[in-house]
Amino acid sequence: MTSAYEDAGKEYINWCAKMDEFLNIGVPWIMCQQSNVPQPMINICNGFYCDNFPPKNPKSPKMFTENWVGWFKKWGDKDPYKTAVDVAFSVANVFQFGGVFNNYYMYHGGTNFGRTSGGPFITTSYDYNAPLDEYGNLNQPNWGHLKQLHASIKLGEKIITNSTRLDQNFDSFVTLTKFFNPTIGERFFFLNNTNGKIDTTINLQVNGKYFVPTWSVSILDGCNKEVYNTEKVNSQISMFVKEQNEKKNAQLLWAWAPEPMKDTL
DSSP, X not given: OHHHHHHXXXXXXXXXXXXXXXXXXXXXXXXXXXXTOOTTOEEEEEESOOTTOOOSSTTSOEEEEEEESSOOOBTTSOOOOOOHHHHHHHHHHHHHTTEEEEEEXXXXXXXXXXXXXXXXXXXXXXXXXXXXXXXXXXXTTHHHHHHHHHHHHHHTHHHHTSSEEXXXXXXXXXXXXXXXXXXXXXXXXXXXXXXXXXXXEEEOGGGOEEEEOTTEEEEEETTSOEEEEXXXXXXXXXXXXXXXXXXXXXXXOOOOOOOOOOOOO
């Protein structure tokens, strides 16, 4: 808003914040892509990766409200494609570095069957290679791989959200994040490798050695048991082949005709 409308946009954002406070509905208000949000609004992140996103208020939760698993498709262009392992990497990285919320855009793909699209030369598809297609079919391995990731993060949800976090850098690409709750004596680790070309093996001494593939995150339950790695796909891999329920008529020819429409406004 502010980048497009400058001072007028800033005034509008402040007006929105004051109106929200006046309504006093009792729940937090969030604003997407607004780095200069007025308090007590919470600024949040949309994008392909948000692990380095800092909320304006250090006491605000770090939230990933639009994790883009794909992108718009333009007429004549190739399908934008993001792999299941890269989507999983973006999610695990956010929770490793203090995130508390992740939302997929899209999780359930689909098509806009109306007469409008998301912009010039953009098709009406929101398929996005999402975990569920527009008919509700499972898109594997995306659906299964992310389901396993969610279950792995849930193992440590109480520790992640109620503990002390400590980052240990092994080099410029490898970071070990330790979540430790001394009250209950439980630990939960994330080990990531952001090098896009080289795998690595990390020796955690008494907690064992761990092979971390390139551009991946390992999740360690209790700091000594790997329960998940974003690059290691164990879920089903399958492909749907869509066929018409009737055979094409060899004599069927396509044609187009103008369709006059009255202005509805």
